[in-house]
Amino acid sequence: MSTFDHTGLIQNINESLAPLRKAQPEAMQGFGQLARAAMAEGVVSAKHKELMALAIGITQHCSGCIGFHVKALLKLDCTRAELEEMLSVCVYMGGGPALMYAAEAIKAWDVMASSPA
Numbered sequence: 001m002s003t004f005d006h007t008g009l010i011q012n013i014n015e016s017l018a019p020l021r022k023a024q025p026e027a028m029q030g031f032g033q034l035a036r037a038a039m040a041e042g043v044v045s046a047k048h049k050e051l052m053a054l055a056i057g058i059t060q061h062c063s064g065c066i067g068f069h070v071k072a073l074l075k076l077d078c079t080r081a082e083l084e085e086m087l088s089v090c091v092y093m094g095g096g097p098a099l100m101y102a103a104e105a106i107k108a109w110d111v112m113a114s115s116p117a
Contacts, residue, residue: 006070010071
């Protein structure tokens with residue numbers, strides 16, 4: 001399997017969104033505030049929320065989501081075993097396409113986990 005550069009993808013997405021952030025600051029700030037509120041530690045842990053977000057990103061076939069949420073999970077000390085168990089649920093719920101993105105998420109994990117933050 002070729003290496004998909006999720007770190008570069010995250011950087012490209014952030015750079016590509018810069019003009020939209022400038023043109024629509026209130027909307028983009030609102031989205032950021034929604035993300036911070038939704039993902040904040042609460043009754044459901046931030047790690048579990050990130051696992052859910054990654055699962056949704058996988059089943060929605062979003063490579064950018066894989067990059068951003070794998071990066072967040074690594075910062076939250078998620079284990080590879082936790083990731084793999086969640087990926088099995090993705091495959092169960094999302095079928096073959098989810099299996100392809102699960103493979104992408106594993107590769108992103110391996111690359112990002114071995115790189116300095």
